[in-house]
Amino acid sequence: MDKLCTRIFGYTKFLWSKSNRWHKGFLIFALIETRIFPGGQVGFHCNDPALSHPYTGDTISWKLLLATVIILPLVVMLIVERKYHTNKRIKPKDQALYWYREYLFGVLLNLITIQLMKSIVGSPRPHFFDTCSPKEALTCEGSEYIESYTCTKAHWLNQSDRSFPSGHTSLAFHAAIYLAYYISNRSKAKSASIIAIQLVLLTSAAFCSVSRMSDHRHHWWDVVAGAAISLPLLWYTIRNLCKNFDCSVSDEEAENLKNGTGAYVKT
Numbered sequence: 001m002d003k004l005c006t007r008i009f010g011y012t013k014f015l016w017s018k019s020n021r022w023h024k025g026f027l028i029f030a031l032i033e034t035r036i037f038p039g040g041q042v043g044f045h046c047n048d049p050a051l052s053h054p055y056t057g058d059t060i061s062w063k064l065l066l067a068t069v070i071i072l073p074l075v076v077m078l079i080v081e082r083k084y085h086t087n088k089r090i091k092p093k094d095q096a097l098y099w100y101r102e103y104l105f106g107v108l109l110n111l112i113t114i115q116l117m118k119s120i121v122g123s124p125r126p127h128f129f130d131t132c133s134p135k136e137a138l139t140c141e142g143s144e145y146i147e148s149y150t151c152t153k154a155h156w157l158n159q160s161d162r163s164f165p166s167g168h169t170s171l172a173f174h175a176a177i178y179l180a181y182y183i184s185n186r187s188k189a190k191s192a193s194i195i196a197i198q199l200v201l202l203t204s205a206a207f208c209s210v211s212r213m214s215d216h217r218h219h220w221w222d223v224v225a226g227a228a229i230s231l232p233l234l235w236y237t238i239r240n241l242c243k244n245f246d247c248s249v250s251d252e253e254a255e256n257l258k259n260g261t262g263a264y265v266k267t
Contacts, residue, residue, distance in 0.1 A: 025108045032115045039119035041161055043147040044128065046140035051128040053216035060208050065168055069107060069175045074100050076179055084186045099242050103178060106237030110174050113229060114167040123164035126216040132160035166218045169209040169226030176205035177234055185245045 019027075031037070044051055077100050081092035129137060134149035151160055180198040187194055209227065212218040218226075238244060 021105065022108075025105070025112060029108065029112050029115065032112065032119055035119065035158065037119075040122035041148065042121065042123045043145055044124050044134070044137075044149065046137060046142060046144045046146065048143075050219065051124050051126060053126045053130070055127040055130050056215060058217060059211040059215050060168065062168075065171060065208070069171050070104070073103055073175060073179055077103075077182065080183060080186050084188075099182075099245065102241035103237060106178070106233060106241060107171065107174060109236070110170055110230060110233050111167070113233065114165060114170050114226070117165055117229075118162040118167070121164045122161045123219075123222070124161055125159075125163040126219060128160050128163075131156040163218055164222045164225060165229055166209070166212050166222040166226030168212050169205075169218075169223045170230045172205040172208040173227050173230040174234055174237075176201040177230070178237065181238060182245060 074096075077096040078093065081096040085092035085095055087095070125131070128134075131153060132149070132151040133153050134146070135152050136146045136149045140146055153160075180201045183194060183197060209223045212223055213220055
């Protein structure tokens with residue numbers, strides 16, 4: 001048995017060492033989503049009004065959010081590079097696609113962080129009683145605290161306790177601030193149109209955040225946490241992955257970008 005475990009561990013370690021950052025990221029994300037590892041579960045107070053809101057759906061669905069977060073940056077970066085790109089050794093499209101790929105990896109890191117924290121904390125959503133219908137709530141009285149519970153609505157078994165932090169908020173701010181900074185950095189201008197675009201981006205992210213509270217999908221502290229989590233991940237994405245949008249690359253790096261290898265390391 002020990003030999004078998006050693007072999008499995010060795011084989012797993014070998015595959016991990018041979019996989020790239022994308023494979024590792026998607027694997028970690030998949031393991032979190034399958035919930036094969038036990039997570040946390042915050043209890044509830046009986047008749048807690050903060051958890052008694054009805055479920056009314058989403059003003060901004062996950063599909064719309066992900067479509068915006070994935071597609072909009074690509075469109076914006078292709079347009080901006082076509083207008084402002086000056087390095088003749090690199091095609092505007094190649095430069096835009098490189099930064100876009102790094103941006104997507106930052107989004108993946110954001111998703112991993114958010115979903116991991118949701119799994120660890122296990123915080124009930126504002127519509128907890130409506131969608132989970134814990135059987136323990138049927139007999140509890142007053143403001144008694146229930147440490148452990150079991151949802152009776154199968155469809156919501158893996159969702160009613162994933163309130164903290166807000167993934168919508170984190171992704172919305174991640175995309176909005178990234179694009180606002182990118183446009184400012186590449187245009188090198190403070191024109192009214194650039195400022196207007198930046199305000200639209202940030203306002204859209206704020207609207208998405210507020211909608212999560214008005215829809216009673218998250219508590220206010222979930223939204224604040226989601227926005228706060230996006231900031232260090234944004235810093236890493238912009239400074240480390242995108243090299244602060246610096247175009248001064250070597251001939252070798254320019255060739256790598258042209259070939260799509262992404263081996264872009266600023267010295």
